Amino acid sequence: MFAFTRFTVRRRALAATGTAAVLALTLAACGSDGDSGMSGMHHSTTPTATASAGAGAMGDMPGMHRAAGGNGLADAKDGYRLTSSDSTLAAGKQTAYGFTITGPDDKPVTGFALDQTKRMHFYAIRSDLTGFQHVHPTMASDGTWTAGLSSLASGSWRMFASFTPDSGGGKGKDFVLSRTVTVPGKATRTPLPAATASTEADGYTVTVEGEPMAGMAHPLTVRITKDGKPVTDLQPYLDTYAHLTAFHEGDAAFAHLHPTTKVNGDHGGPELSFHAELPTSGNWRLFLQFQTGGKLHTAALTLRVG
Incomplete structure (x- = not known):
């Protein structure tokens, strides 16, 4: 985990003045098709790395919608x-x-x-x-x-x-x-896994560092390792090194953000930085998609937002 002193102070100041942070977590979606290797997940194996247009302050940040x-x-x-x-x-x-x-x-x-x-x-x-x-x-x-x-x-x-x-x-x-x-058919509800900082997908370990508060802009860092070693060969996938999609427990409200890390060929990782502003407190189910060797991987974990 990393320190949030600056953000804690800023959050208190914003609360005192009745304002809010404007770093936006965008509502957008990007797609794929293929098997993830994790039950119930579906994604693509085709790499792409062409430029996309942004607009305004968020469009000026690499990888942001x-x-x-x-x-x-x-x-x-x-x-x-x-x-x-x-x-x-x-x-x-x-x-x-x-x-x-x-x-x-x-x-x-x-x-x-x-x-x-x-x-x-x-x-x-x-x-x-x-x-x-x-x-x-x-x-x-x-x-x-x-x-x-x-x-x-x-x-x-x-x-x-x-x-x-x-x-x-x-x-x-x-x-x-x-x-x-x-x-149609008999539906069996699967309990949401408990909140955790890391998960496994296709032999990769994905760790999320950060403690976001609802409606406040906070940094998140995703670290990807394999066999205990840092992964540094992430490939561009739809203009960025990873896609992080979040769904809120209960109503399935949807949020999506990308890393602000600049894309530089097939050399992404091991750490990816995100600006996150999840609007509602509670549990969010996160799905991180990243690509290596032409294969897309999907990792899922539960994040608790205060």
């Missing part, structure tokens, strides 16, 4: 709506979720800006925060998107779409919208 409002739990915002005829999806086999984004004119949106090399990012998460999937859907000419999903366990799932229109009233604004679907 433009700020997006809300927690992703609504299906509509500022005239944009996530619509889908899929209210149920089959259990136990590969399936697809179809959806459309409509704009303020109620017509399907077909123009989307690139955000970290993709025009749409999509997440699926079960209500007990298991079954994490992170995919890149494809769009037909009429604006219909199809997100291919691997096997889903029975229960309630929430589907998140993250996008940035490149025209109209929402041009340049980041949106995260979601809807729930039901996967």
